[in-house]
Amino acid sequence: MISILTGFLFATGLYLLLHKSFMKLIAGVILFGNACNMFLLIAGGLTRNHPAFVSKSADAVAVDSMADPVPQAFILTAIVIGLGVQAFVIVLLKRIYQTSRTNNLDELTSTDRV
């Protein structure tokens, strides 16, 4: 189920990334980033109802009943980084809109001309 959701997120994110409009680009960046995080979660193996915490009292913990904490740590890091990138993209697009007065990515070609 979550795999299908992730695939869907990837597809939507990619579609939006390839769009001309600024707003859709932002949405695409966010969705694509989240899709990657979900992918990490799935790839790391998903278990239900077993948090990756060890209670202080228990001496020995059954390892197989515990979720793998490493992918969670990865995702946490990736989320933080994703937050930075997304915020940056939003500010950047706002500045672009202010300087070029356009909402169409195809018009941003001034640096590509010979």
Place this chain on the structure above:
Amino acid sequence: MLSGMLCLLFNKYVKVQRFIAVAGSLLAFVFAVMLVSVIDRLDTVVMQLGGWEAPFGITLFVDRLAALLLCITALLALAVSVFSFAEDVLSSRKKRIGFYPAFLFMLAGISGAFLTGDLFNLYVWFEVMLISSFVLITLGSKKDQLQGGIKYVVINFVASSFLLLAIGILYGTTGNTNLAALSESLRDPSLKAITQLAAVLLLVSFGIKSALFPFYFWLPSSYHTPPIAITAIIAGLLTKVGVYTLIRTFTLLFPLQQHHLIQQLILVLSCITMIIGVLGAINQQDIRKILAFNLISKIGFMVFGLAVYTPIAICGAIFYMLHHILVKTNLFFVAGIIGKIAGSYEVKKIKGLYDHFSLLSFLFMILSLTLVGIPPFSGFWGKFMLVDAGLKVKEYLPISIMLVTSLLTLYSMMLIWKKCFLSEYAKEKQQLPLERVYVKKHYHMYLASVFLLLITLWISFSPTWLIDYTRKAAEQVLQPANYINAVLKK
């Protein structure tokens, strides 16, 4: 003690103060040189962060290759900070907003990427480096900068996502992200399919970052927009980090002798990159764009060395990489000075520099010849090793492409030379300032440029030491077993 040195290498970068830049990079350079000499004796230095043992904690790993690159990074940092002191290269407002913090963060990211021995940690360092380079590229918010910047940001975001996907796949199959441990478990032939998937994802990701053929288009459209000091450091270093990681992954994780398909792929890509880059360069009119396209074609050279995959080829690639970092940054410096003098970067508008600026012309001439690889200069040694290695494995077509590319590079550089330097200065009424006065006024720029040139010349005329060192580095890189043993302490 060694670990202490490594850590200092890290920390002093992250002081968010204005003029620590020069002191910081000088210190980093001293440490990096010490590291190079230490590595020369010990081969490798390993350090575990947080006191966790190897496959679990984050590992820092330095071998000859990483040490050399660290050293040159610090060197460049020094030159660029000196260069950026010059008035008007960056307006004082930009300096205040945050050029130095972002610059130092980027250097920290680059050094981290060279040092790390863990795939996920590599991703983190990449992001540190990229986000600060985003800030640098768009600093000042000019229209062109923003428009070039958005392409750069989006494409690099996608590249990082691919890296993340590859990490997910590798972690899912092996339960590890430590490079050494991964390298060991990926030998298992039953994992072949998934390994190749991950390898291709990594190839795409690092290919985007190093501007290999199908993914190069973001580079010329964003690299020439920011102020020249920023362009110089970004052009000199960022793509090389991509090449470094390519070398690292495809020797350690996916040794190319086991993945012939990918080897062929890389070979073809590198050839197309060379030819496309240089053709683009000939077509351009803006000095900075010409340099950017030339950069792409040189990336092809380095990756070619990786694709051939013999010790001498890797050695050539590493040597060429070092030489190219120095020369390319310096060429951008010179381009910056030219732009400063003439008020434009358009080849057509700049005329008659040779008459008034003989020192500058001298710098430019030497650098172009070095870039192209005319015999006594350093470009020649790297190229010579690459060609030699290619001949040994009988890859005649790529070699001929490489030689043609060199000729075309020479052509594109001479085009600038002829149009900007040798042409008659037509309009007499607009007198150019005398060079002596000019040098005095902008001595920071000249200082940085001449400093790098001297180092290039030193490499050119006594290459034996460096070639020796890079050869050892290449042999080391091609023996992943050493790496694994050093990290996992077997």
Place this chain on the structure above:
Amino acid sequence: MRTTILQVTIKVLIPVFLLYSLYLLFRGHDHPGGGFIAALVISIGLIFHMIAFGVSETQRVYKIDAIKLASIGLLLSFMAATVPMLVGDGFFHALWTDVEIVGIGTISSVLVFDIGVYFAVIGAILKIAFAVFKE
């Protein structure tokens, strides 16, 4: 969006945001929580304040220099990472003291690191928010 209802509510709620974020910060090591999420909570409060009163008002009331805050945070984090090295352990090695404070738990270099992260993230987010809201 300057409605009186929002303005009054925010004034009341900001201390709550602050308290909750501090709570999250200090329980962070042994329970879900930590510097990052705590910083997000307090930033949300401040961003609401910006929506209600405008950026200049927020900057005037709270007198926050975002960049300075971020650099202090980074310095703290890096101190937490390097001080163990001076003592003789590895980079980032966690040091624990025996001091236990009710509600906070054991003081350690991990806590210092978390507080550093807290400041750094608040600084970064506010900087971005200022940039977005400023016209």
